[in-house]
Amino acid sequence: MTVLSAALLATVALTGPASATALPTVPPRAVDISDIRGYPRQSTLPLWPDNPADASIPIGVLPYDEIAPKLNALQRASDRVSARVAGRSAGGYDLYAVTVTAPESRTEARQQETWKRLIEDEPARAQRDRKLLAGYKTPLFVNANIHGNEWEGTDAALRVIEDLATNRSPEVAALLRRNRLVFNITSNPDGRVAGTRANAAGYDLNRDLTIVAQPETNLIRDLIIDTKPIITLDLHGYVNPTLLHPSTPPHNVNNEYDLYIKHGLPNALAIEEGLRGLGYAETQRARIPFRDDEPGVWDDFPPIYVPSFAMLQSSIPYTIEAPLNPRGSTLTPAERVRRSGINTDVHEVAIRTSLRYIQDHRAEVLHDQAEVYRRGLAGEPLRDIPDGYVPGWGPEDNYNTTFPRxxxxxxxxxxxxxxxxxxxxxxxxxxxxxxxxxxxxxxxxxxxxxxxxxxxxxxxxxxxxxxxxxxxxxxxxxxxxxxxxxxxxxxxxxxxxxxxxxxxxxxxxxxxxxxYDGRAEGTLPAGRSDLRLDLRDAADLLAVNSLLAKGVAVYRLEDGSVVVPGTPANRKLAGAEVKARAVSFEPAPRGWRGTPLDRVVVGYIGTVEERDTLADLGFEARAVTAATLAGTLTEDVDVLLVADNVDLANLTAENRAALEGFLARGGGVVGLGTAGASFSNAAALLTVTATAAASLASGVANIVNNGGPVTTSAIPHTFISQPVWFTHLGANVEVEQSYAADPLLSGWWATDGANGQAAAANQASIVRGVSVAGNGVVLFGTDPTFRLHPKGLQSQLGRAVLWATRR
Known part of the structure; x- marks a missing residue:
């Protein structure tokens, strides 16, 4: 597996979601100290053409194409600013990482790196190292504009950078001798330009920090790990009054929360005081969820968000939600600019106040960052935090776990x-x-x-x-x-x-x-036997689809595995798949009989999650809607994946004819959730009653795999997001998987009621059957495509697609 260094990331173009085998970039062995360069580390950023359609312009903030010229000018004007292209967005825009600090010789930079490593590697020693405590440059990380249509964090970051670059006061000079500030200037340029929350690939980046399916989050993760920030600020909008962490419970059970909240709350209160000082009527108070909200309203439980991920890296993190929404057609141009100006001021206050907090509490925050690492290395249990530890701390806040050895x-x-x-x-x-x-x-x-x-x-x-x-x-x-x-x-x-x-x-x-990386080795049995491949992972589906694309004969067995005849040519091609994807073939059973497969084209009615999961499995996928059935459900489409609701009763005559033609020629259907079940019922395919849990219900479920072409060799747990179960099954419906008697292993799902766990217990979670007309149909009550997260369920979806092509 290729390992990219942080230096290489500056020049690698990252252009889309990671596929099943394009695994997330991992850091190499620590860069040799002798390779560390001093500061500034300046580069001339490439310029982008003027774009009058940039959605930033009406808001009164800096359009994307003006960011690089501004950073280039600041680098020319100041030896305190170092800017680089640190990656590419899903839509191909440059991602800018900027470091602001006093100049450092190579020797000084090496010493800073040595101290930074010491804090994590030998934290107890770091806590006592007088030279480190006196000379280490404490880092602050600012992540701006992760939601593209929440613009002003970028402008606040640039304002702070410009002031620190050009202010020649002794106070600023001293500040930069003691600190490094690292800025991700616009972490979602796709959305900034388009005026959308998501990136060009269609993903909310602030839900992706544990999956790292997007290039933008890959960079955010790497910057946090490399910077090791004392405080992390993730700049958003729009919640009025200004919302800022710390959060309500539930809290992630793995955090050393005592070391966070003792700083997280006081700095939040200081930011609130700074906002009052702005003098705007809209900034006279803040909303601090920990202080102001009921449990669950604004939690920091899943590590999918930038702040939640940063806390697990021993940083003191904040989401800052500026108060005034500048979007909307009812606002005058002047009002949009007024609002964005106030929001920019709010984010600037958050940056400056947090920097001041680090300075005012330097010894303690350094000690506590190292203390997180020290406790981990020592294997100490999480601390019991007493009621009143900080104002408002009570039993509802105590979340912890026991670590295995x-x-x-x-x-x-x-x-x-x-x-x-x-x-x-x-x-x-x-x-x-x-x-x-x-x-x-x-x-x-x-x-x-x-x-x-x-x-x-x-x-x-x-x-x-x-x-x-x-x-x-x-x-x-x-x-x-x-x-x-x-x-x-x-x-x-x-x-x-x-x-x-x-x-x-x-x-x-x-x-x-x-x-420093994961290594997988596949197998290819010697001899002349036919080759069986059990489809346990997306990599296996990729291998199957690759072989089919090369014209290899592939047969599906009744248990859902596949067989490739062991001709010399096939063995050579199978060996290439073993090398490329680490799949493991075994000798096929004697006397095997299977259904021949062909290259599969899947039309999907759903979202980018379905699109990209199908791509990760190697299927050709085509977007379909109720309005485009006639144009997209063509003769070569083999399976229809239904993940969104379709009103079959109100199809146009042309689109109805296209759907009826698809089903008449034996097209397969794979349905997800209640939308898939409703489609199956309305199209007279399989008859089921689908019941959904509350929208909040999600997590890891206990299941029973009954075997069959979809769930033979399936993992013993499943992922759920608003789980669905099937009852009142038609005569031609077989149950491949059921929820266990105690369905929820971890997460949240109401126990009782018509939508609760008790109602779902022992009920079907995956069913399949052949319609009267001969269509292969599989229905999922689990969620194999959720934000590209449940990798272990992707093979189940792929197997379902292959089985549904049985006709």
């Missing part, structure tokens, strides 16, 4: 999917965690593991981050009646398709070597 991610026969294991390891390392590989075979917890298996020693600096990704999660149903947004549990350890074993009290007694 280690995790093992097996390789070889003990591993369900080698590509899934490598993907998970890359996520852990890329997110700042540490992973080791066993140099020899070993036994632990009553199981034998081969050499090369991954071991995650939980005595490590960022154990909270690692555990947040690997542990099952917590059932918070009885603790909170609301959440700002799901998911209420995520667990890449359970939902990404890899086998992950927990060792509660043991670190394997084998020599371990730290690894």
């Amino acid at each position: 280690s995790y093992v991610i097996p390789t070889g026969t003990g591993q369900r999917s080698e590509p899934a294991a490598a993907r998970l390891v890359d996520l852990l390392i890329g997110s700042g965690g540490r992973v080791w590989r066993a140099k020899k075979a070993f036994t632990a917890g009553g199981k034998s593991y081969r050499a090369g298996s991954y071991v995650v020693d939980m005595h490590q600096p960022k154990r909270g981050l690692v555990n947040s990704l690997l542990e099952p999660g917590a059932d918070i149903t009885d603790r909170v009646g609301d959440l700002y947004a799901g998911p209420a549990a995520w667990s890449q350890g359970l939902t990404w398709g890899a086998t992950v074993d927990v060792l509660w009290n043991t670190l394997p007694g084998v020599h371990l070597e730290r690894t």
Whole structure:
């Protein structure tokens, strides 16, 4: 697997969502100290053509094409400013990272890097290092404009940069000798230009920090990890009055929350005081959810947000929601500019106040950042935080977990999917965690593991981050009646398709070597046998679709696996897939019989999530709507994936004829949620009653796989977001998967009522059948496409598509 250094990221164009095998960029071994350069590190940023249609212009903020010229001018004017193109957005725009600090010689920069590493690697020593405490430049990170139509954070950042670059006062000079400020100037230029919340790929970037499916979030993650900021500011709009963290419960159970809230609340109060000083009627008070809201209204529970992720990196994070919405056709041009001006002032106050807080509490915030890492390395339990620890802290705020001693991610026969294991390891390392590989075979917890298996020693600096990704999660149903947004549990350890074993009290007694990337090795059996491939991961589906595209004969067996005849030419092509995707073929069973497959084209009625999941599986996907059935549901479309509601009763005659023609020629249907079930019923395919839980219900569910072409070899848990279950099944409907008697493992889902867990217990979560007319149909009550998160469910969707083409 290719490993890109931070330096290379400055020149690599990142142009779209990561595919199933294009795993997130992971950091290499630490850059050699001798390679560290001093500051400034200036570059001439490429210019973009003037764009009169930029949605920033009517708001009165800086259009995207004027950002590079401004940064270039500031670099020419000041040796305190270093700007670079640090990546590319999904839409192809440059992403700008800017560092502001006093000039440093190479020797000084190397010393800063040495101290920064010491804080994480030897935190107890760092806490006592007088030279470090006196000379370390404390970092502040500002992430601006992650939602494209929340513009003003960019302008506030540029205003602060310009002042620090040009202000020659002794106070500013001293400030920059003591600090580094790092700015992600516009983390969503696609949305800034278009006036949209999402990026050009259609994703809300502030929901992507644990998946890192988008290039923009890849950069945000890397900047946080590399900068190691004391305070992180994520600049948003629009909530009136200004909203700023800290948040309501539920709190992520893996955080050293005592070390956060002791600083998070006082600095929030200081920002509020600074806002009053602006003198605007609209800024005379702030909304601090921890102080002002009921539990669940604005929580920091899932690590999908920039601040929640940053807290797991030992930063003191804030979402800052500026108060005045400048959008809307009812506002005059002057009012838009007035509002955006106030919002810019609000964000500037947040930046300057936070910088001042770091200076006023320097010794304590440095000690506490290192203390997070020290506790992790020492394996100390999370602290019980007493009521009244800070004003407003009570029993409702106490969320914690117990850390295991280690995790093992097996390789070889003990591993369900080698590509899934490598993907998970890359996520852990890329997110700042540490992973080791066993140099020899070993036994632990009553199981034998081969050499090369991954071991995650939980005595490590960022154990909270690692555990947040690997542990099952917590059932918070009885603790909170609301959440700002799901998911209420995520667990890449359970939902990404890899086998992950927990060792509660043991670190394997084998020599371990730290690894810096996940490595997967596939297999191709020797001899002349036909080749069977069990479809356990998106990588397996990619291999199948790649072979089909090359004209290889592929057959689907009744259990959903596939067989490739073992001709010399086929074996050569299969070997290439083993090398490219680490898939594992085995000898096909003797006397096998299968259904021949052909290249599959999928029309989808849904969102970018369906589009990109199908792409990750290697299917050709075409967007379809009720209004475009006639133009897109052409003869070569084999399967229709239905994830959004379609009103079949009100189709035009032309579109109805197209749908009827598709079904008449045996087109398959895969449906997601209540939308898929409604389509199936209305089109007289399969008869089911679909019931959905409340919209808030989400997390990791316990399920029972009954086997069959969709769920043979499926993972033993599933991911849910507003789970659906199927009852009153028609005569031709078979149950492939059901919710367990106790459906919720972790997350939030009301226990009782018509939409609660009790109603879903033992009911079908995936069904399939053949319609009277011969259409293959599969219906999912789980969510295999949610924000590209549930990697372990993607193969189930791919298998369903292949089965639905059976006619």
